Amino acid sequence: MDTLRETIHSLSAEERREFRVFINRQRVRKGRKDLALFEIMLKEEELKPRELVARFYPDANMNAYHTLRKRLSQHLQDFISLKVKDEDDTAYGHVSGLIAVSRYLLSKNRPSVAKKFLGKAETLAEQNEVFELLDSIYNLQIKHAHRLELSVDELIEKWSGSRKQRELEERINMAYGIIQEKLAEVKHGGLDEDLEAITRKALRQLKVEEEALSRPSIMYMLVAMTRSSLISTKAYDRFEPYVIDAFERLENEG
Incomplete structure (x- = not known):
């Protein structure tokens, strides 16, 4: 798999038009090899490296071709980074x-x-x-x-509290990875377990069960993550009882 080609094909039609403008942002030049490589990778079937090199360098200069790829890759990284920042309204x-x-x-x-x-x-x-x-x-x-x-002392105290919360969040993300893996096993018939049991085991494994089950924000994040996982595995029937149980538990905690 050519990662550069895959990245190019991830762009929408509008993003491809925007990228062509972006790559010429500093100076419009005729015969840009980096833009030509972009068009070839976009429109044609995947070519072998030697075939691509021959398109640009008849003397089969592989070093020059790799430099060209790096230049195009950097333009793509800059474009995507800028696009993500512009569209991030969170x-x-x-x-x-x-x-x-x-x-x-x-x-x-x-x-x-x-x-x-x-x-x-x-x-x-x-x-x-x-x-x-x-x-x-x-x-x-x-x-x-x-x-x-x-005050450095006050800041360190704040940092310490924040770091604990961040570690909890990271453990929750790890738990989600475990839940997703187990749901895939359920889908393929290798595991027969309900979502509630899978979730509790994952949280217990990472020692975050008590915190996760008592904090609304953490429970909301878990429910949202699990929903995405269930959609990807098409296990829709498991979601409703899981959500009902989660909210009943929060009400009891409150």
Whole structure:
């Protein structure tokens, strides 16, 4: 499998048009080999490396061809990264943007302004439980605590609490991987177990059962993940009883 070709074919028709404009963003040139390689990989059946090399370098210069591939691959990475950022209207995207602005301001020796942006980022990340980015925020604040006029001890305490929550989130993600694998076994007849039992075993294995079953946000994340997994395995009949049980458990906890 050619990863570059697969990446190109993942683009929609509109994204392909946008990429052609993007690749010429700095200077429009005729006979761009990187763009020509893009078109060949997009429109034609998969060619062998030697056939592709011959299209661009009659002397079979493999090194030059690999350099060309790297250039096209980098353009694609830059394009996709920019597209993801532009389309990310989630709390994660907003917090990431605030952190980026804060880093920039610190590099320009504007700590007082950076402090305000980091404060906004921290509040938004806490409200939306974006623990991965909270970790980045606290690390940045600790690193520049003197310039930001913040207490290192208080920041370390916050960081420690956030890190525990992030580890819990990571364990939940691992549990989801186990649940998904077990559901696939159920689908293919290698396992006869209900969704509730599968979920509890996965949570118990990763030592997060108590936390997961008592926190609405964690339960919501698990239900959403499990729904996606059930859709992919087409085990729709298992979802309703699982959701009902999850919400009844939350009501009892409350």
